[in-house]
Amino acid sequence: MSNDEKQQLRPFDRLTTRAVAIDQPNVDTDQIIPARFLALPRHEQVAHLFNDVRTHEDGSPREGFPLNGPAAKGAQILVAERNFGCGSSREHAVTVLVDNGFRVFIAPSFGDIFHNNSFQNGALPIRLPAERIREMLDHLARRPDASITVDLEAQTVTGPDNWTQSFEIDSFRKQCLLQGTDDISLTLSYADAIAAHERRAAAECDWL
């Protein structure tokens, strides 16, 4: 589900910015953007990132919620606990984060669909070991204005204490991100193989 016409994918290489820490496991996509905002045009969804957990009943900002702090301004990296983006497949959860300036999500694990949706929108989800995430979250709690560097080509994250940690990424996804390639154009180059599969399958499973 989603959104207005997709924006052109921006190639991704390297960035250094502040990070927002969401120190909770199992942050679901309903929290990232509640269902009642999904029918709005994409540019109107931008104001509703974490709508219900970010604000009180009367709409005033909830003090202490990381996105409401001064250090969140300009942050392009989000650090979270395990299973970030679980639940609903709504791609709006990625686009509303992207439209709020985020391009990198770092967590011990992600919901599978959120993980896939990130790549579709030029965003980079990075899995790091749980101990490293704990360290980052604790550091960001003390120093919310700390900077983090992400280098996709080198596959490294450099943290506020100058440690550098490498991360794994599928080379397929890496190339797509580095070049800003859209999956569909790549897939269409395999049109003959798809047609061949269809002929074979039609013979084998003619009831479909």
Add this chain to the structure above:
Amino acid sequence: MAEAHVAKPATMFEKIWRRHVVVDRPDGYTLLYIDRHLIHDGSYNAFRRLAANGMKIRRPDRAYATPDHYMPTNTRDKSMIADPNHKRMVVGLAEHAASTGVTIFDIGDRRQGIVHVVGPEQGITLPGITLVCGDSHTSTHGALGCLAFGIGSSEVTHVLATQTLWQRKPKAMRVNIDGPLGFGITGKDVILAIIARIGAAGGTGHVLEYAGSGIRQLSIEGRLTLCNMSIEGGGRAGMIAPDDKTYAYIADRPYAPKGEAWDRALAFWRTLPTDDGATFDREVTLSGPDIAPMVTWGTSPEDAAPVTEAVPDPAAAPDAARRDGQARALAYMGLEPGTPIAEIPVDRVFIGSCTNSRIEDLRMAAAVAKGRKAQIPSWIVPGSGIIKEQAEAEGLDKVFTEAGFEWREAGCSMCVGMNGEIGRPGERIASTSNRNFVGRQGKGVRTHLVSPAMAAAAAVTGRFTDVRRLIEA
């Protein structure tokens, strides 16, 4: 082929995956062929994006659409949809389906309903196929022995354009339910018990196959409920080997094969179950007889406990992270540690959703409601127009309305509240849906996940009640 008789034992997932590989790239990515694609009103923008990019649908004959998320459940009249953004989704889906030749079960058609109810009901979902939909609960369809998973909107556009998807092959995990389930235990209780055991991320990156005598015992409706919530345990998909119950369920459905084609299909389907000796990346086993009626007490589906137990005490949690998480969940839910679950009062009941809105679900709820009175506002939202008709033919609607329940039209309704059907802040809802997330049923709403029988028991007693005390063995 020489290797045929020394073939390595394979899992059902492996067998289905292998047959759908179009391209295996050296970097580990597979272009996977998609046999059937289900589309709902929330996917209307994926259609738009395709048209805006000047692309055509490769196989409109493989796509089936029905509006559900934005459908009102108090009327069958499109013009009654008040919110223009909602109306645009429902009307837009129908327009795109008409202009592209995609089959649609639209509002006003008795076959309209929740996409994960309609697929199996129409025989669109079949063993051995790959099936996707832009909705995470697509895992439902695996109950019939296929590989079915949810995708995002960009991937919906990709499937429309190419009938394929790029995938990294998931791992395989088997969840065994050993031994018979007790009296009054349903697919919902089984899946909540599984998620409580493995955790909300327990199945991440895996396809889950459910097996064992406790699974065989379940009806097809119960299996659909079970596989539906695979995603709540983090699973990419859930599946159950087809058996004679499966074939009996599928036979004669509108889009299922007929005559000689049925015989050929059946012979193939019988080859699908996991071979003896096949290995899984992970296995988990639960004891069937130990599973009790389950109720969630927190804000993740993993926060589930038997109705006979109490709300946990965060002070007893094994580590600081879990202590904080439980404390946060209990604060949101307005619950005190140590409160017996059977003493928690409920404000409202919702029976419906792609998890629990099928005819068997309604029969189980009606068996509890019969001759009793709902103490709190309680809704019944059937999963499709056909289920609604069948329930009415069986007189279930009368049982419900005489017991003070509200009998409504088919749609997703309060499971996700996209159509505006939501609860009030602070309201405590016993819900047969799949997610007890913060704000899922409306800002500040407290959702407890239960089976249809347990929801009906909550309706007639005004609190959580062990349904086994209200029905006869």
